[in-house]
Amino acid sequence: MTCASVLHFTERGIFCPAGEFYIDPWRPVDRALITHAHADHARWGHRHYLATHGTVPVMRHRLGDITAEAISYGEKRKIGDATVSFHPAGHVPGSAQIRVEVGGEVWVVSGDYKLGPDGLCEEFAPVRCHSFISECTFGLPVFRWQPQPLVAQQILDWWQANADEGRFSLLGAYSLGKAQRLLHMLRDGPGPILTHGAVENVNEVLRAQGLPLPDTIRVTPDLDVKGHKGALVIAPPSAFGSSWARRFGQASTGFASGWMQLRGVRRRRAMDRGFVVSDHADWPELHRAITETGAENIYVTHGYTDIFARHLNEAGFNAQVVPTEFGTDEDEAEDAA
DSSP: OBOOSSOEEOSSSEEETTTTEEESOSSOOSEEEOSOOSTTTSOTTOSEEEEETTTHHHHHHHHOSOOEEEEOBTOOEEETTEEEEEEEOSSSTTOEEEEEEETTEEEEEOOSOOOSOOSSSOOOOOOOOSEEEEEETTOSTTOOOOOHHHHHHHHHHHHHHHHHTTOOEEEEOOTTTHHHHHHHHTTTOSSOEEEOHHHHHHHHHHHTTTOOOOOOEEOOTTOOGGGGTTOEEEEOGGGTTSHHHHTTOSOEEEEEOGGGGSHHHHHHHTOSEEEOOOSSOOHHHHHHHHHHHTOSEEEEEEESHHHHHHHHHHTTOEEEEOOOOOOSSSSGGGGGO
């Protein structure tokens, strides 16, 4: 167990002794505060969950009958001798950073985050603190995202070219966050949008919360896909190469991920097109987020941790790597959700 004054890094997860709770624990605990509903952060088996109003319904959809309480952004909650509050992280709808204050010392656990507005998520809000726990999934200088309108146009052009040839455009995207972001980006596209059941199930949960998503058509066994030639089809990557995907014939395939920045990953994915769309901070955003916290101590998790921590130390921060069990590949475990 690695100890710190407010939070401890333990084999079960990030623990606050003053409040006797964990943040995004990866082993069953009595009280879990959850940053967002991706499977590597919101796991089954905890006795009591606390998360934002936007996260709790998705957690219930994914985890089943859980005891969960919702909290608003900015609302302060006293738990034991700790005061906690949740603040927008910009990662996926409902995602949060968690601020923990004990005896005047403030720590912030970022979960996963991005700074660029996407028109759908609550925008990242920097929180001043003494210590900041930051992801660094894309913590290398090569990762620099293009403006969202530019990427949207790239995807729309690809879709239009395929539609002109009567082909489906089969686009891989994780079912929570990325899929809905793409729907919002491509809402004025040249045809209908079809969705895999895993994507549409999450769409229904988010629509029920008022999220402005365009109309979509769920792909069911009895759907006549031939009547929708030229459509965009959004599905989790696990569906590619399956009998589900083969019904679309010689479709053009694409994948939306920050990893598409790397040519080697694009080749391994064997897709026709790779589009660089990420719900994580890129290299400049990581630096901006960390600077805006004013934190003296930075703890980096999941990603290019060693390289990023060394860079931060050279820049004058007190940075160290903290091992966690969070994912590094944009929630690939979400494929089957």
